[in-house]
Amino acid sequence: SGSRSRRLFSTQLHNIANPPRILVTGAVGQIGSELVPFLRKRYGVNNVIASDVSEIHSSSAEGPYVQADIMKFDKLDEVIQKHDINFVIHLACVLSAIGEQIPVLALKVNTRGIENILELARINKLRVYAPSSIAIYGPTTPKDETPQECVARPTTIYGITKVYTELIGEYYHQRFGVDFRSLRYPGIISSEAQPGGGTTDYAVEIYHEAIANKKYTCFLKEDTKMPMMYMPDTLRGTIQLIEAPEETLTQRSYNLTGMSFTPAEMAKEIQKEIPEFQIDYSPDFRQAIAESWPRSIDDSVARRDWNWKPEFNLSSMTKHIISRLREKKN
Ligand code: AKB
Numbered sequence: 524s525g526s527r528s529r530r531l532f533s534t535q536l537h538n539i540a541n542p543p544r545i546l547v548t549g550a551v552g553q554i555g556s557e558l559v560p561f562l563r564k565r566y567g568v569n570n571v572i573a574s575d576v577s578e579i580h581s582s583s584a585e586g587p588y589v590q591a592d593i594m595k596f597d598k599l600d601e602v603i604q605k606h607d608i609n610f611v612i613h614l615a616c617v618l619s620a621i622g623e624q625i626p627v628l629a630l631k632v633n634t635r636g637i638e639n640i641l642e643l644a645r646i647n648k649l650r651v652y653a654p655s656s657i658a659i660y661g662p663t664t665p666k667d668e669t670p671q672e673c674v675a676r677p678t679t680i681y682g683i684t685k686v687y688t689e690l691i692g693e694y695y696h697q698r699f700g701v702d703f704r705s706l707r708y709p710g711i712i713s714s715e716a717q718p719g720g721g722t723t724d725y726a727v728e729i730y731h732e733a734i735a736n737k738k739y740t741c742f743l744k745e746d747t748k749m750p751m752m753y754m755p756d757t758l759r760g761t762i763q764l765i766e767a768p769e770e771t772l773t774q775r776s777y778n779l780t781g782m783s784f785t786p787a788e789m790a791k792e793i794q795k796e797i798p799e800f801q802i803d804y805s806p807d808f809r810q811a812i813a814e815s816w817p818r819s820i821d822d823s824v825a826r827r828d829w830n831w832k833p834e835f836n837l838s839s840m841t842k843h844i845i846s847r848l849r850e851k852k853n
Pocket residue numbers: 618619620655656657658681708709710711718720721722723724
């Protein structure tokens with residue numbers, strides 16, 4: 524069968540003679556919109572199959588796209604066989620803020636999704652990359668320079684499902700030999716697609732509003748410090764982990780960060796580019812979520828194991844993103 528004859532590829536993913544055949548779930552979301560084109564450039568357009576629950580695929584229009592619901596095991600299996608997939612990048616997920624509004628949905632999508640993907644990986648000998656998040660940490664976690672290995676008792680349903688994702692992935696690795704890898708992403712900031720319902724979303728919205736209206740009302744308090752990362756670093760870090768030789772890995776799920784700042788610090792940086800920019804604050808239910816998470820992350824284990832090093836800080840990211848958004852506007 525297709526599954527039995529499927530080539531197991533090495534960690535030399537960019538080996539042209541034996542490229543990976545990747546299925547990306549959640550491909551039209553914030554990360555997928557930029558990761559899919561990035562992967563296609565590296566591994567070949569037709570080796571990266573974008574998928575999402577929606578029929579619409581404008582942001583993934585530059586290559587193969589299939590409509591697939593991660594809750595539907597049989598449909599996913601069909602896609603995997605048809606496209607000779609050997610690696611799933613599982614991005615589909617309900618984020619923290621929507622999760623608190625519709626906890627039953629987040630619980631279902633975020634647990635059943637990874638269960639389906641891991642079962643398909645076990646049966647078909649696929650590799651799996653599925654992001655985790657700083658949301659695995661909770662109020663009893665050390666808040667500053669949170670270490671790789673420490674208490675992870677989150678209080679959001681999203682965080683709970685991300686702890687589950689890590690643990691079930693690690694179980695499938697130990698028990699069945701599935702090559703499962705994960706990164707605990709901080710808030711991801713990007714200029715292309717908007718994030719969908721997270722607590723760190725203010726750090727994306729603020730740039731769009733600064734360009735469009737020169738003012739922004741932030742849903743977090745001015746001194747709420749959170750770990751963040753700019754998309755180009757996210758893409759590079761993700762590729763570095765998935766291409767890292769197995770023997771260099773000491774973890775399946777790594778802490779990762781780019782920078783940490785507060786909304787007030789971000790506003791000040793934007794004012795250097797747009798002096799008229801004004802910010803005010805109207806904290807809502809997302810404040811409590813933010814306060815339950817770390818303020819900064821220690822990612823020294825990723826730095827040691829596979830040479831992780833972010834390139835962007837708040838200042839260079841702000842200059843880069845504002846010029847990109849101005850270009851898009853004109
Ligand atoms: C969220 O805010 O829910 C996400 C995350 C930090 O995982 N951006």
